[in-house]
Amino acid sequence: MSQVLIPENINYKKILWLKEVGGPDRWAYMDVNERDIFDLHWPKTSPKYPAKAAIGDIILLKQHRKLTHLVIPYSNQVFERFIMPRWPMAREVICLRKLDIDSAPWLNQVFPFSLQGGAHGIGYSLQSFLNSHPGIITLDQLQKNIWRAFFSSLEPFPVKLQDESPEDEYTVEEFPEGKPIQSLHLRRERNAKLVKLKKDTVLKQKGILKCEVCQFSFLDKYGDIGQNFIEAHHIVPLSELKPESMNTIDDLALVCSNCHRMLHKIRPWITVDQLKERLIT
Incomplete structure (x- = not known):
């Protein structure tokens, strides 16, 4: 999710x-x-x-x-x-x-x-x-x-993520994920800090966030409104994780919205590399 x-x-x-x-x-x-x-x-x-x-x-x-x-x-x-x-x-x-x-x-x-x-x-x-x-x-x-x-008030919905903190707080490299939640869809918890750490790491290395499948950049396409925006895909489905297992940023792939939907379209999920091979150029 x-x-x-x-x-x-x-x-x-x-x-x-x-x-x-x-x-x-x-x-x-x-x-x-x-x-x-x-x-x-x-x-x-x-x-x-x-x-x-x-x-x-x-x-x-x-x-x-x-x-x-x-x-x-x-x-x-x-x-x-x-x-x-x-x-x-x-x-x-x-x-x-x-x-x-x-x-x-x-x-x-x-x-x-x-x-x-x-x-x-x-x-x-x-x-x-x-x-x-x-x-x-x-x-x-x-x-x-x-x-x-x-x-509890009439204030507009806050656009900023409530759990966002200053960048210097994101120094840990492992995060507990996959804690079981009883539900119809068998979904699992996610850790927003892990996603932010992944984005920050890629930005420091490459200077821009691009889809790992098709190389789409929200910044290149939409300008300032697309700054630092991209979606995170869990390479291992969260439903397959053991309770309280530790995830690192290497367990995430940064992808555009379209490629993210395609990665989830087929069961079992296809990999990022498999979706790359399906691209029509």
């Missing part, structure tokens, strides 16, 4: 959609961490709904009458993945905020009216619920209620 930079100007007014997740006997996506990219699933019976949320819109996730996540679409692509037969449709989203089960607010602590039915897919806008309950609360008030429940 890779992490990304969050777009600027993410604030409470962007909360426009609500989606029901989970099931009677399970909680969904509780292994996801802030800024992680993950697949948001829904039934094939509602194929049009996921495309309605635009890039930058915020989707509120509800399960077991609790509000647990705020997510935004990562791309406009919709996939059909058969790892979850009942919910094969998927769209990649970024986790803005996740609350633990105990701290997540109950639905009736935020919504001043009952929500009937499940919002499968991303087809239920907050405005549609307000239209069914006119005069009770405005969209702006409801959005503020939701934002405060997740962030």
